[in-house]
Amino acid sequence: MLFGFSWDTSHGELAFAISILPILLMGLVVTIEASIAGFAVAMVLGLIFAVLKGAPSRFISWPATFITEFFRDTPLLVQLFFLYYVLADHGVILPAFLTGCLALGVQYSAYTAEVYRAGIEAIPKGQREAARALDFSARHTFTHIILPQAVPRVIPAFGNYLVSIMKDVPVLSVVTVLEMLGVAKIIGDQTFDYLVPLTMVGGIYLILTIVCSGIVRYVDMSLPKTGIPLK
Amino acid sequence: MEWSEYLKPLSQGAWITIQLTVYSTIVGAICSFAFGIGKLSTNWAIKGFSIAYIEIFRGTSLLVQLFWLYFALPIAGDAIGIDLRLPPVAAGVLALGLNIGAYGAEVVRGAIQSVRYSQYEAAKALNFSPRQALWRIALPQAIPEMMPAFGNLAVQNLKDTALASLISLGDLAFVAERIRNFTQDSTTVYTMILFMYFGMALVIAGLMHLLERAVGRWRRVGH
Numbered sequence: 001m002l003f004g005f006s007w008d009t010s011h012g013e014l015a016f017a018i019s020i021l022p023i024l025l026m027g028l029v030v031t032i033e034a035s036i037a038g039f040a041v042a043m044v045l046g047l048i049f050a051v052l053k054g055a056p057s058r059f060i061s062w063p064a065t066f067i068t069e070f071f072r073d074t075p076l077l078v079q080l081f082f083l084y085y086v087l088a089d090h091g092v093i094l095p096a097f098l099t100g101c102l103a104l105g106v107q108y109s110a111y112t113a114e115v116y117r118a119g120i121e122a123i124p125k126g127q128r129e130a131a132r133a134l135d136f137s138a139r140h141t142f143t144h145i146i147l148p149q150a151v152p153r154v155i156p157a158f159g160n161y162l163v164s165i166m167k168d169v170p171v172l173s174v175v176t177v178l179e180m181l182g183v184a185k186i187i188g189d190q191t192f193d194y195l196v197p198l199t200m201v202g203g204i205y206l207i208l209t210i211v212c213s214g215i216v217r218y219v220d221m222s223l224p225k226t227g228i229p230l231k
Numbered sequence: 232m233e234w235s236e237y238l239k240p241l242s243q244g245a246w247i248t249i250q251l252t253v254y255s256t257i258v259g260a261i262c263s264f265a266f267g268i269g270k271l272s273t274n275w276a277i278k279g280f281s282i283a284y285i286e287i288f289r290g291t292s293l294l295v296q297l298f299w300l301y302f303a304l305p306i307a308g309d310a311i312g313i314d315l316r317l318p319p320v321a322a323g324v325l326a327l328g329l330n331i332g333a334y335g336a337e338v339v340r341g342a343i344q345s346v347r348y349s350q351y352e353a354a355k356a357l358n359f360s361p362r363q364a365l366w367r368i369a370l371p372q373a374i375p376e377m378m379p380a381f382g383n384l385a386v387q388n389l390k391d392t393a394l395a396s397l398i399s400l401g402d403l404a405f406v407a408e409r410i411r412n413f414t415q416d417s418t419t420v421y422t423m424i425l426f427m428y429f430g431m432a433l434v435i436a437g438l439m440h441l442l443e444r445a446v447g448r449w450r451r452v453g454h
Contacts, residue, residue, distance in 0.1 A: 073429050075393035078393055089418055168292070169292070173294075194298070198303040199299065206287065209289075209291070
């Protein structure tokens with residue numbers, strides 16, 4: 001029994017599959033929550049890194065570049081263990097779910113930073129020059145001229161990372177987050193039937209990613225393409 | 232225990248990680264070309280199979296695939312009376328290779344499609360068979376275009392091998408977890424393996440860069 005639902009192992013495969021579906025869907029809710037939370041962290045961290053990487057001083061931009069490379073080139077699983085055990089050793093005890101979302105955000109911030117940078121660099125130089133001519137401060141130029149133009153253009157690229165994050169959420173099950181795969185594994189451990197729950201998880205994932213990719217493509221197509229042309 | 236005492240077990244784990252990466256990258260490369268070219272086939276059966284493979288392995292999570300091959304496949308084999316129990320190494324290499332191969336197949340397909348149509352027309356005019364046009368005209372121009380994406384996928388594959396520790400394969404992440412259980416010294420161990428993975432990723436990126444330069448000579452000169 002899990003989440004208040006029990007499974008039916010005595011009336012054949014189909015009855016078993018139907019009885020565990022609500023349990024897997026409860027896990028799916030956790031998967032989606034973790035994806036969105038991790039994505040939000042990645043969006044915020046990525047923007048911070050993008051700004052730091054583009055800083056005029058090398059003492060800021062080089063360490064920022066190194067850190068994002070490091071985040072990108074090390075496995076999510078190890079980053080997750082690091083946050084889960086090392087933070088706890090130093091007195092920062094976060095719930096497993098938050099640790100997981102943080103790890104997802106850290107890993108993907110390296111990718112989103114790159115996307116933000118591409119968007120920022122694509123803003124025509126004339127925009128900065130005009131802002132300077134109008135006596136905007138550097139910070140004002142960035143927050144009021146560059147970002148409002150750069151961010152909407154790169155939003156479709158973020159959609160693909162949201163789908164990727166969704167596919168990485170099962171890793172969180174190793175730190176006891178009860179997302180869909182973790183739930184399926186528990187059902188398998190207790191009923192000795194891994195085939196049905198794991199195949200169902202695969203199927204649900206397939207539907208989920210196909211639907212999400214469709215939404216991303218739709219959003220991409222329906223965003224306005226007008227405005228100041230890119231270089 | 233001093234940090235230097237961790238080096239021996241960790242380097243043994245790193246060796247497993249390297250082997251896993253190499254074997255699964257080879258499996259992945261074969262799948263990339265087989266299904267990437269298959270998706271462009273005019274034979275609907277080959278095309279359909281390639282599309283199904285790509286969608287299934289790109290559309291589901293790697294960990295789901297790994298668990299499915301390791302835990303669920305033996306049960307499926309039981310049901311039809313075949314012994315499909317895979318040792319962890321085989322399940323790991325197969326899952327990693329098939330997963331990265333699906334991403335690679337899209338790279339291969341995209342690169343082949345980016346070869347200009349006039350190239351095929353010229354090949355046809357010179358009486359090349361479709362097979363010759365693919366091997367002698369399209370692929371030598373397409374492969375250099377694939378290399379940057381392949382470099383990223385190889386690093387991705389290295390990172391993904393850490394998941395194989397979850398089916399009790401004794402790779403770097405697995406050894407680190409065991410040392411942590413034994414010594415509770417998580418800060419040292421995890422910092423060490425983060426840097427080891429980072430170092431290996433840099434080496435792979437460097438090697439792929441060399442390969443990129445080597446095949447770059449296939450690109451046609453001028454336009």
